[in-house]
Amino acid sequence: MKCSALCLFFCVCSRLFAGDAVVIGYNADGIWTAVTYYCSSTPKGSRDYKTQKEAQQSALRDLRRRSKLRPARESILSSSDSTGFVAVARGKDKSSKDVNVVGRGETQNQADKEAFAQLSAAGAGAEQKIVYRYFSHGSYSK
Secondary structure (H helix, E strand, C coil): CHHHHHHHHHHHHHHHCCCEEEEEEECCCCCEEEEEEEECCCCCCCCCCCCHHHHHHHHHHHHHHHCCCCCCEEEEEEEECECEEEEEEEEECCCCCEEEEEEEECCHHHHHHHHHHHHHHCCCCEEEEEEEEEEECCCECC
């Protein structure tokens, strides 16, 4: 049930926030082994800007490069084409299983709070921490 709710949340998020991408790699036992991201550090039209799809491809390529062993499975945890702040957070659920989430906001504080709220909603209240914070330029600015 928790996984279904998280999957639904990320599907909805990817439509609300359409570049950057957060990806996760898993070993053959289904345990995450690496989490990384790609974000456009310059606005649309600049050299470093990538669309959501290009950011996903760059993040997956980086995941493969950084992993000591090629992941058995790779997953896009979240991606966006909006300008804003992002927080990637991790916590543990009651069975000590790690849960990774992505919060987004107009400020870094909002993104952090959103990530912690997602962890709590997923039942991952133990050992909560932010593992990445970044700002991404997207094509949809407010």
